[in-house]
Structures are given as C-alpha cells and as structure tokens.
Amino acid sequence: MRLVGIERHGTNLVEVADLSDDGKVTVVASLAEFWSDPAGHIARGGTEVLSGDAHEVRFVPPVLPGARVICIGLNYLKHVAEGSYRSEPLPEVPTLFARWSTSLTVDGDFIPVPSEEDGLDWEGEVMAWVGADLVDSTSDDALAAVIGYSTFNDITARRAQKVTSQWILGKNADRSGPVGPLVPAAEVGDLRDGLRITTRVNGNTVQDARTDDMVYTVGDTLAYISRTFTVRRGDLLATGTPSGVGYSRTPPWLLHPGDEVEVEVDRLGTLRNTIVENSFRSKT
Structure with a gap:
C-alpha cells in the first residue's frame, strides 16, 4: 500500500x-x-x-491542515562531524525544529530557489506518520503509534538557516519539503533494522547510509516530545539526514535550476524533484 x-x-x-x-x-x-x-x-x-x-x-501530501511537522536535527554522527557543530558535544536529547505543513510537496514537483539563496541543499531522510495521540508516552507506545513511513527530502535554504541560531526560516522555503507516499508501518518494519537511504543529484550518489545509524530513535524522540506537548494523530516526525550534504563539501555543492535530486529509501520508494528558478515560486 x-x-x-x-x-x-x-x-x-x-x-x-x-x-x-x-x-x-x-x-x-x-x-x-x-x-x-x-x-x-x-x-x-x-x-x-x-x-x-x-x-x-x-x-x-495527505496531511491535515493543523498537523505539525517536527524535525530532528543532527541525528547521524557522521553528519554532526561534517557540519558546523562538530566541535560541540552531542546533546543528550534530540535537537528539534519545525516545518509548517504548507512547505510540504510531493514527488515530481518543482522546487524553486529563493531569491537570496545561491542554491538549495539536499537532506534525504525518512518521515514517520503518527496515528494516535501521545501524552507522556513510553518509547514503545510511541513507536506503536506510528502508522507509516515515507521517503522525505528536507531541502534546505542554507543562507537563511545559518543567519541566526534558529533554523526555521531556512527549513520552510516554498515547496522545499517533498514527501513520498505513506507506506504502512507493518510493511516497513523497524527502522532500527537498518533501511538504506540513498540521495542522488543528477544521478551521482551524494548520501548513502542506513537508518540504524540514527542517534535518537523514533520511539524515544516521540516519547520525549510527548512529555512537553501532546503529539497528535496526523503529526509527522522527520527523522534527520545522514552525512553527505552539500554545504559541508569543499567547495560547497548546492542544487541549482535544472538539477534533479532523488532520495531512495528501502521499502519506501524513490522521490524525484527538479530544482527551478525563483520565478516559479508562485506556480503550483
């Protein structure tokens, strides 16, 4: 399904x-x-x-208008090591930020580059969909509440993200969050078993990792969040990206108009999107 x-x-x-x-x-x-x-x-x-x-x-996207998209940052050790946070100790709890559901789009859509960006960066990952309300949940109960997973690309406007310590602006560019079909959890299994995540730009592999390399698991993270606010049915959790993003390379490698970016995850399928000029921002 x-x-x-x-x-x-x-x-x-x-x-x-x-x-x-x-x-x-x-x-x-x-x-x-x-x-x-x-x-x-x-x-x-x-x-x-x-x-x-x-x-x-x-x-x-089959997302409720009021759904929250909660995202984990720095959830793969090699990704922490390649970025600007490598000199800092790994937090005991996940670093969380938010996307608005209006930033989400689908496979095949065009992703525009904002006017003040030199390009966009890729972040291939897995999205978890929550199917039951969670309040002060245990890790096991939180994981059991996940009804499915999708391939996700947390495409990032790095200049906007790095201007301040808060990431929200750079994580909410128009149509910058393509998400694939929801595959039921029973068909996917446990991410701790290690699903392969591969990101390609114009056919070149730029990220290649497995989900069992995550630092903070889906169940633990949702349980942690639920101790502060109720995680509602229909909310989403983006589980973080592995190493291989563009801005950390020498020289930096960003997505420009005409580039095609693909994220493929075992059992979840492949998500393909093309980058376009800023003039396409208002077009659907």
Missing part, C-alpha cells in the same frame, strides 16, 4: 488514496475521515477505483 493525497479535477476536496505501481488510484477516504481512524482505514483499504489513470488527479 502506498497512500497519497489527491484532489480530483474541479474540486478542492483532499482524499487519501492507494496508488499502485501501475498508476491505478483507489480512494480510501476523505482526508478528515482517514485521520479519524488511520489504522482502521489502512486495514480496510480502499473500494472506489477511479476510472482512467493518475493523470486525472492532482497529488498533494
């Missing part, structure tokens, strides 16, 4: 659908209905097969 968000032609209603490898779209539920009982809808599957093919719908 590969769950995506769709908008049918001529409507603004977002629905959750199962997208098959051959492009067949099977509607599961409306977005609100799906997130009212995500585990139940995944178990039941879809019933309405749309006529034609996937070109008759517009794909969007």
Whole structure:
C-alpha cells in the first residue's frame, strides 16, 4: 500500500488514496475521515477505483491542515562531524525544529530557489506518520503509534538557516519539503533494522547510509516530545539526514535550476524533484 493525497479535477476536496505501481488510484477516504481512524482505514483499504489513470488527479501530501511537522536535527554522527557543530558535544536529547505543513510537496514537483539563496541543499531522510495521540508516552507506545513511513527530502535554504541560531526560516522555503507516499508501518518494519537511504543529484550518489545509524530513535524522540506537548494523530516526525550534504563539501555543492535530486529509501520508494528558478515560486 502506498497512500497519497489527491484532489480530483474541479474540486478542492483532499482524499487519501492507494496508488499502485501501475498508476491505478483507489480512494480510501476523505482526508478528515482517514485521520479519524488511520489504522482502521489502512486495514480496510480502499473500494472506489477511479476510472482512467493518475493523470486525472492532482497529488498533494495527505496531511491535515493543523498537523505539525517536527524535525530532528543532527541525528547521524557522521553528519554532526561534517557540519558546523562538530566541535560541540552531542546533546543528550534530540535537537528539534519545525516545518509548517504548507512547505510540504510531493514527488515530481518543482522546487524553486529563493531569491537570496545561491542554491538549495539536499537532506534525504525518512518521515514517520503518527496515528494516535501521545501524552507522556513510553518509547514503545510511541513507536506503536506510528502508522507509516515515507521517503522525505528536507531541502534546505542554507543562507537563511545559518543567519541566526534558529533554523526555521531556512527549513520552510516554498515547496522545499517533498514527501513520498505513506507506506504502512507493518510493511516497513523497524527502522532500527537498518533501511538504506540513498540521495542522488543528477544521478551521482551524494548520501548513502542506513537508518540504524540514527542517534535518537523514533520511539524515544516521540516519547520525549510527548512529555512537553501532546503529539497528535496526523503529526509527522522527520527523522534527520545522514552525512553527505552539500554545504559541508569543499567547495560547497548546492542544487541549482535544472538539477534533479532523488532520495531512495528501502521499502519506501524513490522521490524525484527538479530544482527551478525563483520565478516559479508562485506556480503550483
């Protein structure tokens, strides 16, 4: 099962659908209905097969308007070592920052370079989707609440990110967060078993790591967050990127208009996006 968000032609209603490898779209539920009982809808599957093919719908992230996108920074030791934080001790708890859900987009979309950036940087990673509310949760219960995972690219505007110690501006450029289909957790297994993450730019491999190299696990991180605020059904957790990002290279290597960036994760699939000029920012 590969769950995506769709908008049918001529409507603004977002629905959750199962997208098959051959492009067949099977509607599961409306977005609100799906997130009212995500585990139940995944178990039941879809019933309405749309006529034609996937070109008759517009794909969007299957994300609730009020969902929080919580991101882990510095979650792979080699990534810490390559960046500007290598001289600092590793924090005992995860470094967290936020994305707005409006920064998310989908496979195949164009990613514009903001006007004050020399280019954009790639950060291939895994996104976890939360399917139940968490308050003062244990690590095991928090992990059990994850209903699925997606391939994610935390594309970053480095100049905006590095101007201050706060990262939010550089992590929320327009359409800078492409996320792949949601694959149910039962089909993915435990990230601690080590799924391979590979990022490629114009066919050249720039990141190659495994998820068992994470410092802070999904369960531990969600449990930690839940001791401060309620993690809600529909929230997302971006689990961090491994080493190989562009800004830490000599000379720095950034994404420019015309470049294609791919992130591939075992069992989750490949996410492909093309970088475009700033003039495309207002276009969908």
